[in-house]
Amino acid sequence: MIETNDLSKQYNNDFWAVDGVTLNVQPGQILALLGQNGAGKTTTVRMLTALLSPTRGWARVAGFDVVKNPQEVRANVGVLTEQHGLYTRMSGEEYLEYFGKVYGLDEKTRRERSGYLLEYFGLADSAHRRSGEYSKGMKQKLALARALIHDPSVLLLDEPTSAMDPESAQLVRSEIARLRSSKRTIVMCTHNLAEAEALADTIAIIYRGRILLNGTLDQLKRDVLGPVEYEAKFAEAFELDGLELPEGVTLASRSATSLRFRVDAPQLTNPRLVSQLIARKASLVSFQEVSRKLEQVYLKTMADAQGVSHAA
Amino acid sequence: MRRNWDAIWLVARREFIDQFRDWRIVVPMLLLITIFPFIADDTTRYAIGFMNRFGGDLILDNLIPFVILVIGFFPLSFTLVVALESFVGEKERGTIEPLLSSPLEDYQMYLGKLLVGIATPLFFSYFSIGIYLLLVSRRDVAFPSAYMLALIFLLTFAHAVLMVSSAIVISVQATTIRSANLLASFVVVPVAFLLQGETVLIFWGNEDVLWYAIAAVTLLAGLLVRLGLSHFKREYLLGREIDTLNFKRMWQTFQERFTGGARSIKDWYSREIPTTLRQLRQPLMIVLGLSVIAGLASYVWVIVNVPGYIEVSPDRIDGVRNFLNQNLANLDSLGDHLPAPLLFFYNARTTIFFLLAGVISFGTLGLTLFMFNIALVGGVMGAAQLIGFSPLLTFAAGILPHGIFELTAVILATAAMLRVGALLVTPQTDKSLGEILLLSLADWFKVYVGLVVPLLAVAALIEIYLTPVIIRLAFPYL
Numbered sequence: 087m088i089e090t091n092d093l094s095k096q097y098n099n100d101f102w103a104v105d106g107v108t109l110n111v112q113p114g115q116i117l118a119l120l121g122q123n124g125a126g127k128t129t130t131v132r133m134l135t136a137l138l139s140p141t142r143g144w145a146r147v148a149g150f151d152v153v154k155n156p157q158e159v160r161a162n163v164g165v166l167t168e169q170h171g172l173y174t175r176m177s178g179e180e181y182l183e184y185f186g187k188v189y190g191l192d193e194k195t196r197r198e199r200s201g202y203l204l205e206y207f208g209l210a211d212s213a214h215r216r217s218g219e220y221s222k223g224m225k226q227k228l229a230l231a232r233a234l235i236h237d238p239s240v241l242l243l244d245e246p247t248s249a250m251d252p253e254s255a256q257l258v259r260s261e262i263a264r265l266r267s268s269k270r271t272i273v274m275c276t277h278n279l280a281e282a283e284a285l286a287d288t289i290a291i292i293y294r295g296r297i298l299l300n301g302t303l304d305q306l307k308r309d310v311l312g313p314v315e316y317e318a319k320f321a322e323a324f325e326l327d328g329l330e331l332p333e334g335v336t337l338a339s340r341s342a343t344s345l346r347f348r349v350d351a352p353q354l355t356n357p358r359l360v361s362q363l364i365a366r367k368a369s370l371v372s373f374q375e376v377s378r379k380l381e382q383v384y385l386k387t388m389a390d391a392q393g394v395s396h397a398a
Numbered sequence: 399m400r401r402n403w404d405a406i407w408l409v410a411r412r413e414f415i416d417q418f419r420d421w422r423i424v425v426p427m428l429l430l431i432t433i434f435p436f437i438a439d440d441t442t443r444y445a446i447g448f449m450n451r452f453g454g455d456l457i458l459d460n461l462i463p464f465v466i467l468v469i470g471f472f473p474l475s476f477t478l479v480v481a482l483e484s485f486v487g488e489k490e491r492g493t494i495e496p497l498l499s500s501p502l503e504d505y506q507m508y509l510g511k512l513l514v515g516i517a518t519p520l521f522f523s524y525f526s527i528g529i530y531l532l533l534v535s536r537r538d539v540a541f542p543s544a545y546m547l548a549l550i551f552l553l554t555f556a557h558a559v560l561m562v563s564s565a566i567v568i569s570v571q572a573t574t575i576r577s578a579n580l581l582a583s584f585v586v587v588p589v590a591f592l593l594q595g596e597t598v599l600i601f602w603g604n605e606d607v608l609w610y611a612i613a614a615v616t617l618l619a620g621l622l623v624r625l626g627l628s629h630f631k632r633e634y635l636l637g638r639e640i641d642t643l644n645f646k647r648m649w650q651t652f653q654e655r656f657t658g659g660a661r662s663i664k665d666w667y668s669r670e671i672p673t674t675l676r677q678l679r680q681p682l683m684i685v686l687g688l689s690v691i692a693g694l695a696s697y698v699w700v701i702v703n704v705p706g707y708i709e710v711s712p713d714r715i716d717g718v719r720n721f722l723n724q725n726l727a728n729l730d731s732l733g734d735h736l737p738a739p740l741l742f743f744y745n746a747r748t749t750i751f752f753l754l755a756g757v758i759s760f761g762t763l764g765l766t767l768f769m770f771n772i773a774l775v776g777g778v779m780g781a782a783q784l785i786g787f788s789p790l791l792t793f794a795a796g797i798l799p800h801g802i803f804e805l806t807a808v809i810l811a812t813a814a815m816l817r818v819g820a821l822l823v824t825p826q827t828d829k830s831l832g833e834i835l836l837l838s839l840a841d842w843f844k845v846y847v848g849l850v851v852p853l854l855a856v857a858a859l860i861e862i863y864l865t866p867v868i869i870r871l872a873f874p875y876l
Binding site: 165170185187190 | 408415416419496501644
């Protein structure tokens with residue numbers, strides 16, 4: 087579990103890299119931390135790994151305070167850093183063996199974990215080759231295997247699938263999803279919004295060190311893009327005259343063969359709306375929710391934030 | 399304990415393997431350490447032939463130990479790159495963060511790197527020395543004694559620890575390998591000078607004196623290791639603080655500490671100076687104790703040993719008295735030859751020199767220079783006794799009048815300098831090395847400006863205008 091309150095980091099007494107970050111990530115949850123380069127994601131992760139001490143606020147990771155119990159925090163956290171950070175003259179097997187020892191695993195556990203991870207990430211055949219000879223994707227997979235070698239209860243992943251081919255990226259995503267189901271607490275920094283959308287339970291958008299938004303994807307969509315929209319498509323042109331919209335439904339836009347409705351409480355009003363359309367003998371082809379992507383949420387949030395900061 | 403050692407060895411072992419797998423490191427090193435003993439052997443052969451023709455037994459006898467010392471130093475200087483890039487290299491390659499994110503303790507990482515940093519150059523040094531000794535054993539020259547060899551091996555070890563511990567401090571503080579390599583000159587050049595000093599000791603012909611060199615270098619190396627351990631923080635390897643040099647902020651920090659928020663000079667003297675003096679209590683006790691020891695030891699040494707070197711006969715004593723008589727005649731016009739402001743400037747400069755020596759040696763060199771000065775006072779009193787003057791009267795008339803101020807000033811400056819050195823090697827989790835240096839220097843300047851400078855000014859006036867009068871009164875028969 088990860089809890090932070092007003093977590094802040096100031097550099098050189100004048101620049102707040104992270105300013106008042108409050109988060110709560112429960113076991114079995116994935117938080118995706120989104121933001122531009124330099125927004126404060128890496129600094130936040132480093133504070134959660136007890137590598138940087140907060141200037142203000144506090145953080146507890148896996149039940150330990152990052153300032154008072156840094157060693158315990160590090161022992162319980164698996165970190166995938168922004169750069170893969172491999173020792174390129176070591177083979178994949180030696181590398182995992184080394185970090186297994188660093189994390190104090192006994193020989194049997196080390197061998198089992200390293201064997202499992204090499205096999206799982208498809209690196210078993212290259213286990214004896216120096217990691218300097220690996221492809222970018224293989225290096226990333228080995229770095230992820232290192233983060234998992236001690237089976238940590240908390241995972242902090244910085245761009246986990248960057249530089250990976252689609253198959254490998256899918257493999258890593260499956261592993262992350264599997265780790266969530268085994269009650270790990272995961273924080274993932276990423277620029278890959280589709281990945282965040284697919285994996286994250288909660289999403290936080292950070293801008294200039296401050297959290298602008300934090301919540302589930304549905305909450306963020308509702309907060310940023312407004313109520314959910316539904317689109318009705320017709321086989322032929324449909325006349326709207328005389329259609330009485332149920333309470334909580336407004337017309338968002340229309341064309342000759344389609345209508346878009348903004349709906350506050352879909353469960354309550356959608357059945358009535360569809361009944362009315364059918365009653366009006368509309369040649370209804372489909373009635374479905376308009377897909378809204380995290381990308382729209384992110385871009386709008388950023389545009390608003392930048393607009394505000396430019397105006398200021 | 400065992401677990402700690404395992405962790406240190408884990409870090410060290412990986413570095414060893416990493417280095418020895420890189421042929422770009424191994425091949426040049428092996429070439430250099432193998433070729434250099436042959437070149438040195440050939441040069442020695444010519445030098446011995448030259449000296450056999452034209453004399454120079456003292457140099458001849460000690461030439462081989464000198465060459466061994468140089469051969470030992472040579473690999474240390476070029477293998478220093480291993481220590482120099484130990485932390486900053488990992489930082490630049492991006493491999494440091496996974497290591498820092500692990501549960502290894504700071505000191506385990508630091509000592510692991512230190513172990514490799516020392517062992518590799520030392521292995522190459524001893525290997526190179528071994529080749530040279532093998533070559534020497536086949537020639538018709540005096541082979542150095544086992545005692546001398548042991549001393550040189552110890553000295554080479556001390557050099558390795560000194561150089562590597564400095565290099566690792568640089569590696570932690572530097573932000574790029576390029577800057578670390580540039581800073582390497584601050585390690586190699588002083589040790590090269592040190593080597594020249596040790597060469598003098600070797601050619602002096604007294605092997606036992608090398609023990610002092612070994613002790614001094616080991617002490618300095620130990621302090622450097624302590625400095626490195628005290629200020630090794632994961633945060634500084636990843637943080638941004640050391641990337642920028644904010645002169646404005648540095649000046650603010652210094653100024654705030656120096657003034658202590660005092661509203662007037664009176665406020666500063668009544669609040670800040672007493673606070674700083676209270677902080678100096680411990681170093682003051684040490685400096686006072688050492689000055690008594692240095693003065694007494696020097697006094698006793700002169701009384702006991704000088705008669706063994708110089709015959710103290712009545713004729714010689716008369717000669718010294720006549721010399722003093724002639725020179726004391728100039729005392730009345732001392733101010734013409736040495737104006738009080740100039741004397742003040744010399745003394746003020748000396749205390750600053752103590753500080754500079756203290757900062758680069760964590761107080762030890764500054765303290766040694768101070769003790770040497772106090773020893774001179776003890777020596778003068780001992781010499782006075784040998785030529786029949788009362789040492790106490792000599793002190794009371796010739797030193798005490800201005801010494802009350804001058805010695806007090808020098809003792810205060812030395813104690814403040816010692817505190818600067820001690821703070822540098824003391825762990826302080828909330829401050830960087832630069833901050834500690836800045837704050838302790840501000841404290842030193844507080845003592846210097848507030849007390850030392852006024853005391854030295856008064857002392858210079860007394861020494862030029864009052865002390866000669868008192869000497870005349872105390873020794874009317876001269």
